[in-house]
Amino acid sequence: MDLFVLETFLAVAEERSFSRAAARLHRTQPAVSQAIAKLESELGEVLFERSSRDGTLTDAGAVLREYAAKLLNLRGDAETALTELRELHRGKLSLAANEYTCLYLLPVLDEYRRQNPRIKLAVRRELASRIPDDVLSHAVEIGVVSFRPDDSQIRSVVVYRDELQFVVSPSHALAGRDEVSIRELGSQNFIAHNVASPQRQKVIQAFKRHKTPLQMGVELPTIEAIKRFVEMGNGVALVPGLTVKSELESGALVRVRVQELQFERKLRLAYRKQASLSHAARSFLEVVEAYAERRGDPFCFVAERGVGGV
Structure with missing residues (x-):
């Protein structure tokens, strides 16, 4: 069932006129009539009393009007939710780190949280050796590791230089x-x-x-x-x-x-190379890069090339 057709149906029901609905939707009256006829054919029900000139609904039309309004409201809610995600007013950022690499996260997460207070943060504690699998299995979006992942499906960025x-x-x-x-x-x-x-x-x-x-x-x-x-x-x-x-x-x-x-140790952010990262995750990478540029060594932001790189 096409939401646009439902929108046309609801306009006729609310305006109680095919011509006024056409004007409201910036369409021709024949186009509106055709859309309603198509919807009635699809549902196998007559939605408007043809003997009435004021767009009176049949019983089937009255039932559909209630559900059409709900569906269109849900569409509006979905559009609002997506806008909020883009503008970082909602969303979740999931990461994986071990005891050591989590210490790197604290200052950058503090910065990220200041800029995006409405984003929920979830850091999953995991053995370093398992973090690449967590990333590939979509358990988390980004992992923090102290080695270069050797899987070609993972992109890695060096973000901190440490030493033993x-x-x-x-x-x-x-x-x-x-x-x-x-x-x-x-x-x-x-x-x-x-x-x-x-x-x-x-x-x-x-x-x-x-x-x-x-x-x-x-x-x-x-x-x-x-x-x-x-x-x-x-x-x-x-x-x-x-x-x-x-x-x-x-x-x-x-x-x-x-x-x-x-012995130098490089900490890396690892994420799926082919993934479409969430708005929250992309914003996190931007915060990390800006933080490294501002703070300087040992913080950095260097994408690795080749296997596990870009």
Whole structure:
């Protein structure tokens, strides 16, 4: 059932005249009459009393008028809702991040929220290795990862440059050193994350190359727990710099440079290459790009090319 034909029917019913309905719709009277005849043929019902000159509705016409008004009102509601989406007065932005990458999101989400207070934000906590699948399965629109997705269906943009940092408690024997060699760390007890990651493998390989034992005496499930345990003097740790900014500034932890363990980490936004992103998601990317331009390093906005890029 054509909504335009229903609009024509409703105009005749409200105006109680084919000629006045035609003038209201800026159409000819024959065109209006033809539209009504087509609708009656489709429904198998007579909608107007032909003996009446004032567009009196039949019982079938009266029933249809009620539903036609509802349908046209719904069309208006839909158009309004779409306009609100375009103007970011409503909508939802769904993202996926892990414990680490969520820290990157906080300042940019704060900026986004200030600009778009009516958009609902939903950040789903997920293992980094599963985030590309979440993106591809439409579970979320955008994921934040610390590796380059290798799926050709995913576009990635580098948004933050971080590095691994070796940290100790202020009372640790190495706390007063500006730099140490990896060979000096063979006797240290490392507090490690119990989730396998590419960075963990890089560290293990670095110790092997330098023929130095790596003692991971304690493994914990979160970076927050690792930091607290190191603060208590139970060992040392290698953690992303983003995760210890406040502790280094307050003096709760001390960073010691290890030349052989200088590993850069790039955080990326990942989303479906062929997707038509929502207005909320497109606005988020614009906010991230503007935020990076304003703040500068380590924030950035660099689209990657090739596999997983543009």
